[in-house]
Amino acid sequence: MNTPAKIGPPMWLLAEVTYRCPLHCVFCYNPVDFAKHEVELSTEDWLRVLREGRELGAVQCGFSGGEPLLRDDLETLIGEARQLGYYTNLITSGVGLTEARLDAFKAAGLDHIQLSFQDSTKEVNDFLTHTRTFDLKQKVGEMIRARGWPMVMNVVIHRLNIEHIGRIIEMADALGAEYLELANAQYYSWALLNRDQLMPSREQLRRAEAITDEWKAKLADRMRILFVVPDYHEGKPKKCMNGWGNIFLTVTPDGTALPCHTARMLPGLEFPNVRDSGLREIWHESEGFNHYRGTGWMKEPCQSCDDREKDYGGCRCQAFLLAGDPDAADPVCPKSPHHEIVSGALENAEIPARQAQPLIFRDPKESRRLTQEANSPSLTT
Amino acid sequence: MNGRPRLGHGFRFQWEPAQQCHVLLYPEGMIKLNQSGGEILARCDGQRDITAIVADLETAFSASGLRGDVEAFLAMAIEKRWLRLDTGANA
Numbered sequence: 001m002n003t004p005a006k007i008g009p010p011m012w013l014l015a016e017v018t019y020r021c022p023l024h025c026v027f028c029y030n031p032v033d034f035a036k037h038e039v040e041l042s043t044e045d046w047l048r049v050l051r052e053g054r055e056l057g058a059v060q061c062g063f064s065g066g067e068p069l070l071r072d073d074l075e076t077l078i079g080e081a082r083q084l085g086y087y088t089n090l091i092t093s094g095v096g097l098t099e100a101r102l103d104a105f106k107a108a109g110l111d112h113i114q115l116s117f118q119d120s121t122k123e124v125n126d127f128l129t130h131t132r133t134f135d136l137k138q139k140v141g142e143m144i145r146a147r148g149w150p151m152v153m154n155v156v157i158h159r160l161n162i163e164h165i166g167r168i169i170e171m172a173d174a175l176g177a178e179y180l181e182l183a184n185a186q187y188y189s190w191a192l193l194n195r196d197q198l199m200p201s202r203e204q205l206r207r208a209e210a211i212t213d214e215w216k217a218k219l220a221d222r223m224r225i226l227f228v229v230p231d232y233h234e235g236k237p238k239k240c241m242n243g244w245g246n247i248f249l250t251v252t253p254d255g256t257a258l259p260c261h262t263a264r265m266l267p268g269l270e271f272p273n274v275r276d277s278g279l280r281e282i283w284h285e286s287e288g289f290n291h292y293r294g295t296g297w298m299k300e301p302c303q304s305c306d307d308r309e310k311d312y313g314g315c316r317c318q319a320f321l322l323a324g325d326p327d328a329a330d331p332v333c334p335k336s337p338h339h340e341i342v343s344g345a346l347e348n349a350e351i352p353a354r355q356a357q358p359l360i361f362r363d364p365k366e367s368r369r370l371t372q373e374a375n376s377p378s379l380t381t
Numbered sequence: 382m383n384g385r386p387r388l389g390h391g392f393r394f395q396w397e398p399a400q401q402c403h404v405l406l407y408p409e410g411m412i413k414l415n416q417s418g419g420e421i422l423a424r425c426d427g428q429r430d431i432t433a434i435v436a437d438l439e440t441a442f443s444a445s446g447l448r449g450d451v452e453a454f455l456a457m458a459i460e461k462r463w464l465r466l467d468t469g470a471n472a
Contacts, residue, residue, distance in 0.1 A: 150408060
């Protein structure tokens with residue numbers, strides 16, 4: 001196997017502390033069958049994972065979910081992570097965040113909060129009319145800034161809100177954002193189920209980028225804006241996770257350790273659980289982490305491609321979801337024999353009024369229903 | 382150029398044993414510093430002004446004439462928002 005001679009330390013430990021969530025986002029990247037994995041690691045398990053991750057060399061620690069605020073022990077975990085020397089990041093919708101809780105996070109040494117907007121169509125009107133969502137974000141934003149944290153915001157962009165990107169940026173500015181990530185939806189899990197409704201047309205995307213550029217210039221002195229282009233439209237495979245098992249280690253609510261937060265879907269790979277193995281062993285020796293390291297696993301057209309070290313063949317989950325083969329080239333690549341799946345989806349997005357199926361909202365009931373149906377692989381088409 | 386440099390909003394500076402270097406951490410990212418960058422940033426505590434930082438470095442490394450290099454690094458770091466410069470009378 002042509003795996004890298006030396007495996008460096010992970011930079012990131014992402015602690016997905018729960019799949020529970022008060023929201024029902026149609027683009028959520030949590031597994032579609034999340035309701036099956038109800039067991040959560042105990043506080044002691046997480047504390048051990050944090051220590052082992054730090055010993056392994058991880059410096060960035062993210063707490064996400066689901067909605068991490070639903071864990072009552074979050075301040076304990078943040079406190080331990082900070083103590084260990086991690087830069088601690090809380091990735092939250094802000095739903096349920098109180099002054100008291102924020103004071104506890106501050107005392108625990110939390111370094112940074114990324115506040116996400118999760119407007120789904122249920123809330124799109126509310127969002128556009130600046131009522132409930134705006135009030136909530138404004139309140140939470142003020143509470144965050146009052147405690148001296150940098151204001152970092154993330155908005156998932158898709159067909160249902162892309163026309164309002166200017167207003168989204170304006171709102172972020174009104175909330176005092178120093179950094180705004182406009183992340184185009186990526187089509188995994190729930191977002192893949194809803195791809196037809198979520199994917200913007202080329203023209204929508206082009207306009208959104210142009211509007212974002214105007215705002216970038218206007219707000220250059222106070223806000224950094226990052227516009228993340230979707231890989232479907234760009235026609236270029238992304239260097240997924242900056243390389244498999246290269247800098248990123250995710251631990252899911254039930255303790256499964258993954259090289260990326262969606263990798264659990266990949267067939268034929270065993271991913272270890274932190275209750276059975278230490279993180280060092282998991283990172284360096286497990287089959288799950290070693291399998292797609294380097295380029296030795298590749299097939300054609302990746303194997304002989306000049307860009308194989310640049311993009312590592314794109315995303316393994318996308319290859320599996322679209323081509324049905326996790327070893328295949330990512331179908332967003334024009335060299336992929338399955339590229340017509342991607343170009344077909346793009347063509348479909350050009351049709352203005354499509355007869356689309358109703359949106360599927362992420363909730364436990366839908367999750368159980370879809371898990372039951374999952375024997376049919378029709379989710380991929 | 383004068384004033385008292387200190388870390389920018391949201392940045393943290395520390396030694397990383399696994400990297401064997403000083404790093405600057407910020408929301409979701411990390412910058413690995415070379416030795417001189419690390420030595421300069423270690424002294425940017427919002428207390429010392431640039432003159433004091435240069436003097437301190439020159440003593441620590443038995444060198445002289447470091448001001449130009451230090452200022453060039455600080456200008457770059459301020460531009461990247463790693464550092465802020467307090468220049469007020471009470472700063």
